[in-house]
Amino acid sequence: MSSIPKTQAKAPRSRKRRPDLDSVYSINEDGSRNFLHPADVRGRWQRRVQVFWTLLILVYVGLPWIEVAGQPAVRFDLPGRAAYLFGLSFTNQDFYLSFFALSGLGFALFVLTALYGRVWCGFACPQTVFMEGIYRRIERWIEGPRNTRIRRNMGPNDFDKVWRKILKHTLFLGLSYGIAHVFLSYFIPVHELLQVIRSNPAEHKTAFGWSMFFTGLMYFDYAWFREQTCLIICPYGRIQSALIDPDTIIIGYDEKRGEPRSHGVDEGGDCIDCYRCVEVCPTGIDIRNGLQMECIGCTRCIDACDDIMDRIAKPRGLVRYDSERSFEGGEKRSILRPRVFLYLCLGLIGIAVATLSVHQREPFGARALRARGMPYTLEEHRIRNLVNVHLQNKRTEEATLFVRPGESQGLPIEYLVPQPRVHLAAMEDQQVPVFVFADRKAFDQNFGFTLLIEDSLSGRVEELHLTFRGP
Ligand code: SF4
Ligand code: SF4
Structure with missing residues (x-):
């Protein structure tokens, strides 16, 4: 060469x-x-x-x-x-x-x-x-x-x-x-x-x-x-x-x-x-x-x-x-x-x-996020709290998560979960809203409550601990 x-x-x-x-x-x-x-x-x-x-x-x-x-x-x-x-x-x-x-x-x-x-x-x-x-x-x-x-x-x-x-x-x-x-x-x-x-x-x-x-x-x-x-x-x-x-x-x-x-x-x-x-x-x-x-x-x-x-x-x-x-x-x-x-x-x-x-x-992730700048909303007879739940499927297969009401550590509360069943593709994440209500007259201080997230595949349940806020 x-x-x-x-x-x-x-x-x-x-x-x-x-x-x-x-x-x-x-x-x-x-x-x-x-x-x-x-x-x-x-x-x-x-x-x-x-x-x-x-x-x-x-x-x-x-x-x-x-x-x-x-x-x-x-x-x-x-x-x-x-x-x-x-x-x-x-x-x-x-x-x-x-x-x-x-x-x-x-x-x-x-x-x-x-x-x-x-x-x-x-x-x-x-x-x-x-x-x-x-x-x-x-x-x-x-x-x-x-x-x-x-x-x-x-x-x-x-x-x-x-x-x-x-x-x-x-x-x-x-x-x-x-x-x-x-x-x-x-x-x-x-x-x-x-x-x-x-x-x-x-x-x-x-x-x-x-x-x-x-x-x-x-x-x-x-x-x-x-x-x-x-x-x-x-x-x-x-x-x-x-x-x-x-x-x-x-x-x-x-x-x-x-x-x-x-x-x-x-x-x-x-x-x-x-x-x-x-x-x-x-x-x-x-x-x-x-x-x-x-x-x-x-x-x-x-x-x-x-x-x-x-x-x-x-x-x-x-x-x-x-x-x-x-x-x-x-x-x-x-x-x-x-x-x-x-x-x-x-x-x-x-x-x-x-x-x-x-x-x-955990095979899934769940985090509760408060609506920014809006801790609560006053209705005529009730106080409403909005919680956004961020759900994440950490697996390489599809999963279905259920968002369920938990327990209140204070006043009786009502839950409204518009999308209780959340279907997630592999590694997908989604945010779902949850509304929580308590009686306006009875409210005198903030108190704790829980939300339950259940994974259909593994049967695992994660408890999210939150605080109900009011005036
Ligand atoms: S001195 Fe170090 S770098 Fe240089 S040829 Fe020897 S081993 Fe390689
Ligand atoms: S160490 Fe000395 S003998 Fe060995 S290669 Fe280097 S210069 Fe040559």
């Missing part, structure tokens, strides 16, 4: 500037972008992450197509203020559950980080999965390996360079369009989304606007912004130093074994300063400078260095997964440390509360 002469294909390695701990390597001293071109790498970790990424992408693309209880396995219905998760349905009244669920998942991520560093970033974060798993591969396929890419980018805008750029960016745009629509399919059911795609954009301006926005966002991120998302925008890298300790398993360089760096195979430490671990790094850092915020735990430097060690007949693992304590030659690491125990407990509390709350949820 490349028209670059083989004699030119190896770009000279720049020794002018090396990654250090004082600056971000992807930003030049004058503030301009130092566009990174990570070298290709193969090895056992790359095979593992590729398998894992493929599974994740299949799950991501497949979930909206799978139906559970008549709804997509995962769907967030924003206009309907509802969410569907594997057969469970949630309304806006269940929003509080997201606090416990998210805090549970957040602390689970903390536990993972305390045990295995940024394994989430390297293995499961969509930024890494799509960037390294798809976009980088397309770039490599069209524009060739690292040195060829660098040389071509520095060269003139000839036909060979231009057609490759056009093809690459066309594919990037198409891919971004696809990923954006998969993302949208978590909000709009797939069959509706396909109709929207096939129809005139003017008929679906909002959906079309969002699809274009997300396509643009994906293209901007994966075609240009790339590792800057991890370095500048993502907060997770910044808090990792607070989550890990010397027993956390991280990707690191064995300084004791590698130093002093030798340029000949038989002298000094095992590191021959070949720079390969830096060339393959997608964030442009030198792992030999120690653990850095920019490291996304992608494992590329492990495979790169193992390959070099194989070639110079030294044991693998100069760059490897290990704990800081072990790299420093310390004793055996401990797994259940106080911080892991704490994160684990907090995570379990969040997940347990969310799970319990989900199981104890």
Whole structure:
């Protein structure tokens, strides 16, 4: 595919500037972008992450197509203020559950980080999965390996360079369009989304606007912004130093074994300063400078260095997964440390509360709302209170609710329920009025009364407690 002469294909390695701990390597001293071109790498970790990424992408693309209880396995219905998760349905009244669920998942991520560093970033974060798993591969396929890419980018805008750029960016745009629509399919059911795609954009301006926005966002991120998302925008890298300790398993360089760096195979430490671990790094850092915020735990430097060690007949693992304590030659690491125990407990509390709350949820919601600015109405002989009852079916099947009179804790009252039987479609909500009357002469103070809401499917009855108001 490349028209670059083989004699030119190896770009000279720049020794002018090396990654250090004082600056971000992807930003030049004058503030301009130092566009990174990570070298290709193969090895056992790359095979593992590729398998894992493929599974994740299949799950991501497949979930909206799978139906559970008549709804997509995962769907967030924003206009309907509802969410569907594997057969469970949630309304806006269940929003509080997201606090416990998210805090549970957040602390689970903390536990993972305390045990295995940024394994989430390297293995499961969509930024890494799509960037390294798809976009980088397309770039490599069209524009060739690292040195060829660098040389071509520095060269003139000839036909060979231009057609490759056009093809690459066309594919990037198409891919971004696809990923954006998969993302949208978590909000709009797939069959509706396909109709929207096939129809005139003017008929679906909002959906079309969002699809274009997300396509643009994906293209901007994966075609240009790339590792800057991890370095500048993502907060997770910044808090990792607070989550890990010397027993956390991280990707690191064995300084004791590698130093002093030798340029000949038989002298000094095992590191021959070949720079390969830096060339393959997608964030442009030198792992030999120690653990850095920019490291996304992608494992590329492990495979790169193992390959070099194989070639110079030294044991693998100069760059490897290990704990800081072990790299420093310390004793055996401990797994259940106080911080892991704490994160684990907090995570379990969040997940347990969310799970319990989900199981104890009522299948319907009922709230009584007073008519605004009108606590009561005076009739000739009676006082009238108007109560609007908001009923919500939280299930993915139809339901019938009955609004029935309850009891008075004061004067005898009369109820007028114009619509005592309320039929609700799946996840539908409705507001029904209830009029309550008490004798005007006998009234001397406000008093309590109840309304009963009965669910025909489950037989559950909810009591609404209200106050009868008068002059
Ligand atoms: S790949 Fe290994 S040997 Fe080469 S510079 Fe990195 S740590 Fe040293
Ligand atoms: S230092 Fe190694 S693990 Fe970290 S981002 Fe660079 S290549 Fe990936």
